Amino acid sequence: MKKFKVRLTIIFIVLIGLSMTISGLYMAQMFQKTHITALEENMTREINIINDTLSWDQVGTREEDEMQFLSNEASLLSKSSGARVTFIRQDGKVLGDSDHTPNTMDNHLNRLEIVKAKEKGLGSEIRYSNTLHENMLYVAVPISNTPHFEGYIRLAMSISKVEHSIRSLWFVLTMGLLVLFVIAGIISYRIAHNLTRPLEKITRVANQISHMNYRSRVDIKNKDEIGQLGIAINTMADSLQVQMNQIHENENRLKNVLEHMINGIIMVDPSGRIVLVNKMAENILGIETKHLLSRQFSDVKQQYEMIKLIKEGLDKKELLRDEVTIYFPEERLLEVNVVPMFWEEEEEDFGGILVLMQDLSAIRRLERMRSEFVANVSHELKTPIAAVKGFAETLLSGAVSDPNTANSFLQIIYDESERLNRLIGDILELSKIESKRVPLQFSPVELHSFVGSTVDVLRTEAGKKQIDLQVSVPEQLYAEADEDRLRQIILNLVSNGINYTPDGGLVKVILEPMDMTDDGDYEKIRLIISDTGIGIPKADLPRIFERFYRVDKARSRSSGGTGLGLSIVKHLVDSHEGTIRVESEIGVGTRFIIEIPVVHEQ
Structure with missing residues (x-):
């Protein structure tokens, strides 16, 4: 010192x-x-x-x-x-x-x-x-x-x-400098003496803090610069403690991000040891994290193609991509990306690989549904066209000379052309609804008169089968909706009820408010359309809103249905931010329950 x-x-x-x-x-x-x-x-x-x-x-x-x-x-x-x-x-x-x-x-x-x-x-x-x-x-x-x-x-x-005058100034400055040198020497020695005593304490505490002992503090009561330095050391220890807490919080955030990602992530170090697994990867592979961490990837019982892809990524240290099918815990089609990691972008410092797994099963299912839709459209269009062509050829070959046969064939051609027209119209309507090319025009609708006038359109059709068509809607009941689309929903469901209900049956349309508040207001309305028809088998209920799906294909063709009505209804209800569900029992009847909000955000 x-x-x-x-x-x-x-x-x-x-x-x-x-x-x-x-x-x-x-x-x-x-x-x-x-x-x-x-x-x-x-x-x-x-x-x-x-x-x-x-x-x-x-x-x-x-x-x-x-x-x-x-x-x-x-x-x-x-x-x-x-x-x-x-x-x-x-x-x-x-x-x-x-x-x-x-x-x-x-x-x-x-x-x-x-x-x-x-x-x-x-x-x-x-x-x-x-x-x-x-x-x-x-x-x-x-x-x-x-x-x-x-x-x-x-x-x-x-x-x-x-x-x-300048020489006189220099003389004064020189004399003052000599005096200051003497005073500075005395003061400097005194300051140095006062500095050495507390510096030992500060050095000892600093060493303890460097060894992560953040509880160590400097006990100096002086209020001079050394005291301020001691306070700074104590403040630094507090700050380091806060920063360590922040680091732990950041680690927790990153952990939460990894755990809630929709893709599976596995990190493998250069030696082939698994060092990180997120929740989605655990779900995809069907193996708990504790059985994956710190283990060699080759020891994990998985598909050979995935293990081979990981090994190839560690060997080549380059980006790889492939589609792998796994069969445990369930059959899934995965897109696997193997991404090499380099610290500070230096190829010599290889940090391992990231294995990113994306479940493509739902995407492939949608692609399959698209292909099925194209096939169904082709089939549905081909059937009436073939009928029209066949009967027209028969008429051209001479049957036109027989008035009864000619009238019968022309009626069939007319019916098939009407069916073809309905099918094309429904396809175009569904396409516009799905692509949202025609935005909904919401306006207040007085539901009592609206539902009554809508159902009246089908009373003639119901009368042909002696079906009782009942409507129950409270007066002064309002909701925001697109009138044309809401009318289309009611007409489709009531028409289906009439078509699939035997003669002398009953079709009911009930509309009621929901979620009543203390002020007497309501937030939703519920529309129930029920019939006493043939019913829908329980196994078919999850698929009835699919395009071209028919429970009874022979009955549907004879009734003139296109198989798109319920799909259109489902999309229109979704456009109103509502929900639709179905309850049915064979031989007893079917109930469609629709719930839509009263007010919509524009």
């Missing part, structure tokens, strides 16, 4: 000396510059006064007369101003000077103060005078008094007083 005291004392003295020296230089320069600037301003002011007060009209026309007059004036002005006065013609010829005879003086055109005055309108220069053996300040201003005088008036003044 003694060496530290000496070094600290020397550092303080050197710093103080440097600061004082730099400050002295700056002050001297500023002092000199300020005085010189003040002199320049005063001399310029005096030149302007000379120009304004001098009787220029008394200047003779001859050069001798000019020199005589201006030399006399220069001598008089020099006595009153205390400066050397010089009159210089525009070509540099000296016409008058207070200290010298003009004829003995050189041409002054190239003097720096004259050059500057010519360029800027004011010229000043400091030069050493060989005659006076001291520095002089020269200030020149261009003068124009046509036709009497065209040239420059120059004043010269000694700056010895300024230089004397």
Whole structure:
């Protein structure tokens, strides 16, 4: 600690000396510059006064007369101003000077103060005078008094007083610096002595903190800089503790992100050991995380193709992609991406691989449904077209001559063309609904009269089968809906009920409010359409909203159905942000329950 005291004392003295020296230089320069600037301003002011007060009209026309007059004036002005006065013609010829005879003086055109005055309108220069053996300040201003005088008036003044003041300033600064050196030495030694005692405590606590003992604190009660340093060490320990807590929080966030990702993630280190598994990977593979972590990937009982892909990724250290089918815990089609990891993007520092697994089973199922839809559309279109073509060929081959046969065949052709038209219309309608090309136009609907008028359209059809069509809707019941789409939902479901209900049956339409509040308002409405028809088998209930799905294909074709009605209803209910479900019992009947909100966000 003694060496530290000496070094600290020397550092303080050197710093103080440097600061004082730099400050002295700056002050001297500023002092000199300020005085010189003040002199320049005063001399310029005096030149302007000379120009304004001098009787220029008394200047003779001859050069001798000019020199005589201006030399006399220069001598008089020099006595009153205390400066050397010089009159210089525009070509540099000296016409008058207070200290010298003009004829003995050189041409002054190239003097720096004259050059500057010519360029800027004011010229000043400091030069050493060989005659006076001291520095002089020269200030020149261009003068124009046509036709009497065209040239420059120059004043010269000694700056010895300024230089004397600067020397006095340096003397004061030097003496003050010596005194400060002595005081700084005493104070520095005292400060160094006070620093060494608490520094040992601070060093000991800092070492403990570096070993992650964040509870260690500096016990210093001083309020000086060392005390502040001790407080800073304690604050640092608190901050490190907070940062460690934040690190743990970030780790928990990352863990939650990994656990809630929809893709499975497995991290394998360069040695082939599994170091990270998220929840989705555990679900996909059907193996708990505790049975995967810290194990070699080759020891995990999985599909050979996946293990081979992981091994290839570790060997080649490049991005790989493949589709793998696994059969445990259930059959799944996975898209597996093997991504190599390099720390700091250096290929030499290989950090292992990430195995990303995406379940493509649902996507492939949708693709299969799309293919089935195309096949069903082709089949449904082919059947009426084949019938129309066949009966038309029969008529063309001679059956048209038989009126009864011709009428029968033409009726069949007409029926099949109507069925084809309905099928194409339903396909186009479903396509528009699914693509949302026709946005819903929501408006308040008074449901009592609306449902009544909608159901009345089908009463004639129900009357042909002697089916009782009942409607129960409270009055003054309102909801926001697209009238055309809501009417389409009711017509499709009621029409289905009529088609699949035997003669003499019953079809009911009930509409009621839901989720009543204390103020008597309601948030939803429930629409129930029930019939006493043949019913739907329980195994078919999950698929009845699929396109072209028919429970009884023969019955559906005879009734003229296209197989798209319920699919259209499902999409329209979804567009109203509602839900639809079905309850059915063979031989008893079917109930469709629809719930939609009363108010929709535009």
